Amino acid sequence: MKTTNLTILVMVSFIFCNCKDNIEVKPKIEENSKSTLGVYQDYFNDKKKVNSLMDKxxxxxxxxxxxxxxxxxxxxxxxxxxxxxxLIMANKYQYAQAYYDVYNDLYRTNSYISGNKEETIEDLNLLDKETRNLAIKYLEKSASKGYTKAKKSLLLYNSKGELLENK
Known part of the structure; x- marks a missing residue:
């Protein structure tokens, strides 16, 4: 009888433990939680922080x-x-990523809103000639400084902004 009671107790415990593992636990969401956009919007509005970074x-x-x-x-x-x-980091300090960021911002003038998200066409031919030439100049400077993203983007274009032929 003792063995039967012990067996039942072990089986009940085993079943309880297995059932407990299958219970879905939902994360607790705090009432005051902010989205990433909200947090970074607060950073953007923190003029002391932004000015300190800008000075550096x-x-x-x-x-x-x-x-x-x-x-x-x-x-x-x-x-x-x-x-x-x-522009400051590129022109004053010759920082490769900044050269690329200038290029990136210039071609992003081709951005448009599609539904709820922004779409960007990385096509320099959509820019006016002067802006396209300026974008290419900054892209080439970034690539010449070894910035990988710039090198990859540069493979897409020749000096006229046309796609290069893969050889």
């Missing part, structure tokens, strides 16, 4: 500050406002 960029060419400020602008929905910062 303008006066010291600080690449970490540049990358942090780039994320703040991009993730807060203000990426198009970052062109002047990219």
């Amino acid at each position: 960029i303008v006066f010291r060419g600080d690449t970490l500050a540049y990358k942090e400020l780039s994320m703040i602008y991009a993730l807060s929905g203000h990426r198009s406002d970052y062109l002047r910062v990219s």
